[in-house]
Amino acid sequence: MDFIGAYSIPNLTFILKGFLITLEVAFISIILSFLLGTLLGTLRYTRIPVVARLTAIVVDIIRNLPLLLIIFFMKIVLPQIGISMSPFWSTVVGLTLFEGAMISEIVRSGLNSIDKGQIEASRSSGLSYMQTFWNIILPQGLRRMSPPMVSQFISLLKDTSLAIIISLPEIMHNVQILGGQNFNYIIPALILAAALYFIVNYTLSIIARRLESKMH
Amino acid sequence: MIQFKKVNKYFGPFHVLKNIDLQIQEGEVVVIIGPSGSGKSTLLRCINRLETISDGELTVNETPLHDKKVNINQFRRDIGIVFQHFNLYPHKKVIDNIILAPMKVQRLKKEDAKKTAMYYLKRVGIEEKADNFPSQLSGGQQQRVAIARGLVMNPKIMLFDEPTSALDPEMIGEVLDVIRSLAHNGMTMVIVTHEMGFAREVADRVVFMDEGQILEVATSSDFFESPREDRARLFLSRLINH
Numbered sequence: 001m002d003f004i005g006a007y008s009i010p011n012l013t014f015i016l017k018g019f020l021i022t023l024e025v026a027f028i029s030i031i032l033s034f035l036l037g038t039l040l041g042t043l044r045y046t047r048i049p050v051v052a053r054l055t056a057i058v059v060d061i062i063r064n065l066p067l068l069l070i071i072f073f074m075k076i077v078l079p080q081i082g083i084s085m086s087p088f089w090s091t092v093v094g095l096t097l098f099e100g101a102m103i104s105e106i107v108r109s110g111l112n113s114i115d116k117g118q119i120e121a122s123r124s125s126g127l128s129y130m131q132t133f134w135n136i137i138l139p140q141g142l143r144r145m146s147p148p149m150v151s152q153f154i155s156l157l158k159d160t161s162l163a164i165i166i167s168l169p170e171i172m173h174n175v176q177i178l179g180g181q182n183f184n185y186i187i188p189a190l191i192l193a194a195a196l197y198f199i200v201n202y203t204l205s206i207i208a209r210r211l212e213s214k215m216h
Numbered sequence: 217m218i219q220f221k222k223v224n225k226y227f228g229p230f231h232v233l234k235n236i237d238l239q240i241q242e243g244e245v246v247v248i249i250g251p252s253g254s255g256k257s258t259l260l261r262c263i264n265r266l267e268t269i270s271d272g273e274l275t276v277n278e279t280p281l282h283d284k285k286v287n288i289n290q291f292r293r294d295i296g297i298v299f300q301h302f303n304l305y306p307h308k309k310v311i312d313n314i315i316l317a318p319m320k321v322q323r324l325k326k327e328d329a330k331k332t333a334m335y336y337l338k339r340v341g342i343e344e345k346a347d348n349f350p351s352q353l354s355g356g357q358q359q360r361v362a363i364a365r366g367l368v369m370n371p372k373i374m375l376f377d378e379p380t381s382a383l384d385p386e387m388i389g390e391v392l393d394v395i396r397s398l399a400h401n402g403m404t405m406v407i408v409t410h411e412m413g414f415a416r417e418v419a420d421r422v423v424f425m426d427e428g429q430i431l432e433v434a435t436s437s438d439f440f441e442s443p444r445e446d447r448a449r450l451f452l453s454r455l456i457n458h
Contacts, residue, residue: 117303121362124264125317125369126293135316140307 006188018174019196026157029095037103045111062101068162070094075166091163099156110145150208154201217242223272232258234428245399247407247415250425256408264295296366300378302358304350311346314365336364340394356387376407416440424448
């Protein structure tokens with residue numbers, strides 16, 4: 001183990017650059033998967049005949065595949081049909097699809113948890129379905145879904161490391177390269193990576209806990 | 217004002233309303249009583265089309281509800297409903313519970329809606345709770361807010377679906393007092409309740425239902441003093457002797 005050599009300025013910069021990529025991929029994917037998940041979850045909740053059924057099928061397919069396979073698919077299968085993306089965007093699209101499907105289930109159950117009596121009360125006073133959705137169902141649903149949503153974002157951040165298989169230069173990828181250069185660097189590099197993941201994710205989980213206690 | 221003509225309603229294989237014929241006049245207070253599962257609540261909920269009827273004709277405020285083309289949101293403005301479990305919006309303050317429909321449906325300005333809302337909160341006796349959340353109120357207070365929320369739209373008809381069944385006994389009185397004062401002011405009301413003393417006092421007419429049928433319709437005094445139907449007699453004696 002060579003901590004001093006492993007933590008030389010160029011090596012640290014290399015690992016931190018990797019972590020920056022990790023954070024960028026995670027940040028963009030969190031926003032996109034939130035949007036996609038909310039859209040899919042809402043479509044499924046509304047029970048519009050064909051759309052809801054179709055959404056359910058797509059979501060179930062994605063949810064039951066390993067994320068690793070989806071990322072592979074983005075990088076290897078899509079170029080065969082003329083859609084070619086950089087490792088960065090392949091990862092973002094793969095993560096967005098996978099986590100979006102997960103989030104859609106959180107959204108759907110959050111919306112479903114709103115008491116039907118309130119919906120009846122709102123509709124009875126003359127509000128349309130859409131008005132009821134915006135004023136009664138969605139605000140309460142969002143509040144209820146935020147804790148599981150944040151946990152999902154934490155998994156998303158950790159799952160970015162799977163992009164190592166398509167050579168995205170994120171943190172785990174760079175740790176591996178350092179370890180390849182000098183085997184004495186691998187443990188110090190892993191410890192640093194662990195610390196970085198932990199700090200960011202733990203901060204997120206504290207936020208999640210705050211949200212939860214605020215609701216009760 | 218409300219007219220059921222040979223109305224039937226099925227929930228899947230269950231025939232929950234059987235050949236209902238009933239007319240309710242403007243200004244009338246009609247109380248529906250009967251054992252649990254007799255179809256009272258379903259009948260009431262058909263009046264603002266929370267339940268759709270399977271066949272027959274139902275006309276409310278000159279709107280034929282059996283007609284699928286009815287603009288239901290427009291129609292429902294004129295009918296207030298109060299539920300057993302209050303169904304207040306827990307994420308909104310009392311005042312915001314009340315002004316939601318006036319603002320979204322009648323397109324009132326917020327200040328105007330608030331003024332009207334405060335008037336009705338005063339009327340149900342809890343104007344000091346306007347800025348509280350529903351969870352900070354007792355059951356009786358919550359139900360009075362729900363009544364104010366119904367009244368604020370200035371409805372032609374008020375429906376009450378077992379408004380005191382979820383309340384602790386000591387809170388039933390305050391809610392019944394509010395409903396009683398509405399009755400004295402000439403509001404058309406249909407009330408499903410198990411409070412027989414209240415029914416007797418407030419009802420112009422009593423509808424007795426059992427197993428999806430209307431078995432007896434009579435003025436309050438006739439019904440409670442000399443019910444014609446055996447099942448009505450049995451029902452009343454059980455309630456009184458328990």
